Amino acid sequence: MSTASPTTSPLPLPLEVDDLTLELDGGAQVHRTVLPNGVRVISEHIPGAHSASIGFWVPVGSRDEHEGQFGSTHFLEHLLFKGTAARTALDIAIAFDEVGGESNALTGKEYTCYYAKVRDADLPMATEVLTDMVVGSLLDTEEFDRERQVILEELAMSEDDPTDVVHELFGSLAYAGQALGRPIGGTRESIGAVQRDAVWEHYRANYRPEDIVVAVAGAVDHSRLLEQLHHAFAQQGWDAASHGPLHARRSHELLPTPAQQSAQVVSRDAEQVNLIIGTRGIPASDDRRFSLSVLNAILGGGMSSRLFQEVREKRGLAYSVYSFGGTYADAGTFGMYAGTRPETAGQVAGLLRDVLARFADEGPTDAELARAHGQLSGAITLGFEDSSQHMTRLGKSEIGLGELWDLPASIARLRQVSASDVQQLAQLFATSPQHVAAVGPVDEEALHG
Structure with a gap:
């Protein structure tokens, strides 16, 4: 009896296909659906799981910021937890705390993710709350000014850690004068100077339906997930069937290697x-x-x-x-x-x-x-x-x-x-x-x- 060798090729995720099912090892499946509004939903059911992890991914990071916006992407990571028209910051915190769930966010140089891990029974709640946060944030002026101080404290904490400092310094040398060389969180100067309107502009320009990817893994049923997201997005006015072109974060223009050390x-x-x-x-x-x-x-x-x-x-x-x-x-x-x-x-x-x-x-x-x-x-x-x-x-x-x-x-x-x-x-x-x-x-x- 012969055994087939495992393939060394990836499974494609073509953007022009609205509904896609990928067969994984052991009979597991990944489903990817492009909603009518352009949001991409990709999920993997893990047999035997009793929890699920959900993340709202946005292909925008610190390298995408413009003059006057430096630090805005990381600023948004904080602000989207600070309230919507339907929920206060405390409401958001309670929603996850009262079910023993975990929620957080991360910012990179090329992407941002807002995520949670909850029991399977609480996945509808996590889906609704994260949708509200990502789509319906108010960026309240008072919260903005208060969170500015929190971020300045976060930067001060990093500045006291020499390991953090040396990694930031190395990045600034390797990509001197380029966006990749800027610190993800901004600097004390840029955070102290950035205005709420600049962060709001960055938010509205980059958090569009065609930019959002919702990824879920664990105890998840893809059909039910789509229903929950349809409802959650409709509440935010994201139920239209028109959207901009879908795109992946790829580049064919490689940055040149510096000639000098x-x-x-x-x-x-x-x-x-x-x-x-x-x-x-x-x-x-x-x-x-x-x-x-x-x-x-x-x-x-x-x-x-x-x-x-x-x-x-x-x-x-x-x-x-x-x-x-x-x-x-x-x-x-x-x-x-x-x-x-x-x-x-x-x-x-x-x-x-x-x-x-x-x-x-x-x-x-x-x-x-x-x-x-x-x-x-x-x-x-x-x-x-x-x-x-x-x-x-x-x-x-x-x-x-x-x-x-x-x-x-x-x-x-x-x-x-x-x-x-x-x-x-x-x-x-x-x-x-x-x-x-x-x-x-x-x-x-x-x-x-």
Whole structure:
């Protein structure tokens, strides 16, 4: 008896198809429907689940803001919890608290998501409340001024965290002068200056039916979900059958790689130097993103990784050391992080460079490659146990790549990554212009290799 090998191809999510059913591994199904008003609804029923995760995804992030609006996307993340014509901020909080549910939001550089996780019986409530929040927010003037202070406190908290500061600094160096280099939450200056009308304009321009994706995973019936959303949107006046063109967040114009390297130190009196050395990465649509996952697993993704072994285990020079990669529609980042004492910052900076250079020269061993395949396969499988992870995968797939990778295809594709694939990507990062960001009591000269 022969067994078919799992496919390594994604399932397409074509925008021109209004109703779509995708067959997943084990007989599970994903349903995607475009409502007459243009809102896209994508759901996955998870057998045996007694809860559901729901997210309202909007393909707008901090990189989409204009002068006078910087920080507006994150500001909206706060404000949409502050009341509608039908509910006060307290009403919204009580709705989830009284059923033991979770609700929150997140803002990225390219998307925003308002989400909740509730029991299956409470999914209609979560659907109605989130719809009201996302579509019917008032952006009340008093709430706006009050929440401005809350966000300033949030920014102050981040500014006190050197890890947050060094990551923001690295992003500003890698994408200097470009929207991707701006902080997601804005700055104290931009939040202090932004006006309610500017945030309102940003809200009305980007929260349109054709922009919204509703993703649900867990104990969900797609037909009932559509009925609930039809009713909830109709209450907001979003029941018209006309809408603008649907689109996914993709770009064919890749941002150019800077020709010059850069470095910056934020000097602080502290016990540690927080350090990042990295470069531009690859975009989300690049097939090498699977190689990037394997590269990070081997280079700095765990206790057996090269960075952990060389910097922490062999020399005791850091408690936290790792590598990371991020992808956007038309760009990406790659970096190596370490926190170390001021007197060893220069040595650690040299080690980060040396480990990457050796990796680029030698490539991974067979044992490292096998271990990375196993590590990533396990992590993906464990992630699929959580309805929130399913929901996030659905939302990002719909607003971004326009394709969905199920569990077997994801694992099979990762296992196709070869030692040569990983080495070529390491060589790209090792030879690209480097950006060095550091926070703490150290001179910039000490960090140069």
